[in-house]
Amino acid sequence: MKRKPWYILIIAIALLVGGLRAEPTLAQGETPTPPAEPVKLVFIHHSCGENWLTDGDGDLGRTLSENNYFVSDTNYGWGPDSIGDATDIPEWPQWFTGPESARYTNALYNESGQNSSYTRTISDPGGENRIIMFKSCFPNSNLEGNPNDPPASEPDYSVGGAKYVYNNILAYFGTRPDKLFIVITAPAVQDRTYAQNARAFNEWLVNDWLADYPYHNVAVWDFHNILTHPDNHHRYQDGIIEYTTNHGNGTLYYDSDGDNHPRREGNQKATAEFVPMLNIFYNRWMADAPASPPETEEETPADVPEIEEDMGGESGGNNLAGFAPGGVIADFEAGTNNWEAFWGGGADTTFACSPSQSVAHGGGISLSLEFEITPESWGTCSRSFGGEANFAGTQGISxxxxxxxxxxxxxxxxxxxxxxxxxxYYHQIEAAPESVDAWVYVELPWEQVLRVEWEENAGTPVDPAQINGIAFGVGTATGESKSGIIWIDDVRLLGVETVESGEELPSEESAPEEVVPEEAASEEVEDSGGSSLCPGSMALGAMTMALAGVVFFRRRS
Known part of the structure; x- marks a missing residue:
């Protein structure tokens, strides 16, 4: 959340003793009222989180359910590559920004199971998890360094290193305003050695980390603080958010007979304070949250003029107002929020559609399609333009x-x-050998994008005036499996030759040296888009994308 730069002092003594902070009276709509409809939530945790969720201990799972949250959770051994084992602060980039993060977040967003013992009082409303809670365990309160250390890329557990990690993952959260990310700070420990470092770091998370963050889809709740003393709080009280940290010495008050796992009393205090705060975080986020990733944010900068000129052609004038100059459909520099992954067929099929910072062509980010497609299955990364696009007069896509x-x-x-x-309509491309080490440039004319075989007028070219969605994807035939990664970048419309700036579309002659151009997309798979493939493979590839298109458009309607 973006913290407001002014404060209300509610008790005069706070000026004398310090440690009591209160946010302003909540804005309209920022209330502790639970959601009106069930909301799916997933919690990444280990043993302390499990105890907190468990009926008869912290009772968090049941209480969240009573507040209209459908709760799922991860634990040790969960997920692809057992990523559920990795919940220490230095490991969070593996989940959100690392090379395998697309697979991990895809599994996380679609998790609906329980890995702890708590009661669900509502039914699964369907769809992805919209709220992502994550927490490191108590050893992460042993941060070395000094309380005020700045962020620094450090390999070990330290104040500066922890700040660096959270700044790293915040960049990813900014690409997903359709998700609400809740940071739960690590529980306190009984050892005083690094207690002040832990307290300072958590106060930095609450007060400073999000100061310049422009969205409301990230919030922090200080679990550590409320476990250090009965009079320390992070709660909603009398119309304000009260954040009191000045009692005790920063060590665990609610220990379990010498064990650093918080006992039932501390966990139930946490539940009582956290759930109303979660409701506030949720209502604040929902005031401006998109129901799905935003449609135009990444490709339409605010200062880009709309392109409204008539491109001619038999289908009449076009509507390219939703695109950047030069007919840029997507360069992915602001993320991949407009693109959504869909897959089906075998139960073990996975397909992730996400931004990649490790491989990019024109800037710093590309679209990554990472997949494991079992026989007779499919996956697609799709973008819908609804009824707003009209590509009449354009010649194709590059x-x-x-x-x-x-x-x-x-x-x-x-x-x-x-x-x-x-x-x-579809066209198939076989990845050239040189694409493993260099970017390959493709110009695909619309006349080579052909109607699928089971629809009427099969084999006829697409009319660009009728296009309202495009996709990239993979399909398999009987007995065939596919796995790998395809990266896509700098997607443009052909035929939008110039814009006000005079910028020209890329061509094979002007491509950077490391780019390997394809002379024509049709040369990769000849004869109506696929004679080099067995008929079953071709048909299933087309079926893949058509089915995905139906699901995609219905979901967005």
Whole structure:
């Protein structure tokens, strides 16, 4: 949340003793009222979080359910590569920004199981988890260094290193304003050695970390603080948020007979204070949260003029107002929020669609499609334009791609029509051997994007005036599996030759030296988009994208 730069002093003695901080009276809509409809929440934790959730101990799981949250959780051994084991502060980038983060967050967002003992009082409302809570365990309160150390890239557990990690993952949270991320600070320990460091770091998280963050989809709740003394709080009280930290010495008050796991009394205090705060965080976020990743934020900077000129062509004028100059559909520099992953078929099929900072062409970010597709299955990364796009007069689409494996066959698709009368078109590309080490440039004319075989007028080219969605994806036939990564970058419309700035679209002649151009997309897979493939593979590839398009558009309608 963006912290307001002014404060209300509610008790005069706070000026004398310090440690009592209160946010202003809550704005309209920022109330502790639970959600009106069930909201899916997932909690990443280990043993302390398990105790906190458990019926008869912290009772958090049941209490959240009573407040209309459908709770799921992860624990030791959970998820792809047992990523659930990794909850220490230095390990959070593995979840959110690391090379495998797309797989991990995809599994996390779709988790609906229980890994702790708590009562659910409401049914699963369906869809992805919208709230992501995550907490490190108590050893993460042993931070070395000094209380006021600045962020620093350090390998060990330290104040500066912890700040660096949280700044790192905050960049990812900014790409997902459709999710609410709740940081739960690590519980306190009984050892006083690093107690002041832990307290200072957690106060930095609450008071400073989000000071310049422009969205409301991240919040911090100080679990550590409320466990250090009965009179320390992070709660809603009498119309304000009270954050009191000045009692005790920063060590664990609610120990379990010498064990650093908080006992039942501390966990129940935490539940009583946290749940109303979560309701406030949720209502604050919902005041401006998108129901799904925003449609135009990444490709339409505020200072980009709209392109409204008529491009001509038989289908009449176009509408390219939703795109940046030069017909840029996506350069992914602001993330991949407009693109959504869908997959189906085998139960073990996985497909993740996410930003990649490790491999990029024109800037610092590309679109990564990471997949494990079992036989007779599919996955797609899709973008819908709704009824707002009209590509009339444009000649096709261009983009750059790389592949982790040579020879991977992937689809480029266009969809049109309505939910009741969907039209589906596709073209298949086999990844060139050189795409493993260098970017390959593709220009794909619309006349090579053909109607799928089971729809009427099969094999006819797509009419650009009718396109309202595009996608990249992978499908498999009987007995065939595929796994790997395809990276896509700098997706543009062909035929939008210049804009006000005079910028030209990339061409094979002007491509950077490391880029390997394809002379024509159709040369990779010849004869109506796929004679080098077995008919079953071609048909399933097309079916993949068509089915994904139906699901995608219905979900967004």
């Amino acid at each position: 983009f750059y791609y790389r592949s982790s494996v040579p020879g991977l066959v992937f689809d480029v698709d266009a969809n049109g029509g309505t939910d009741e009368n969907r039209t589906s």
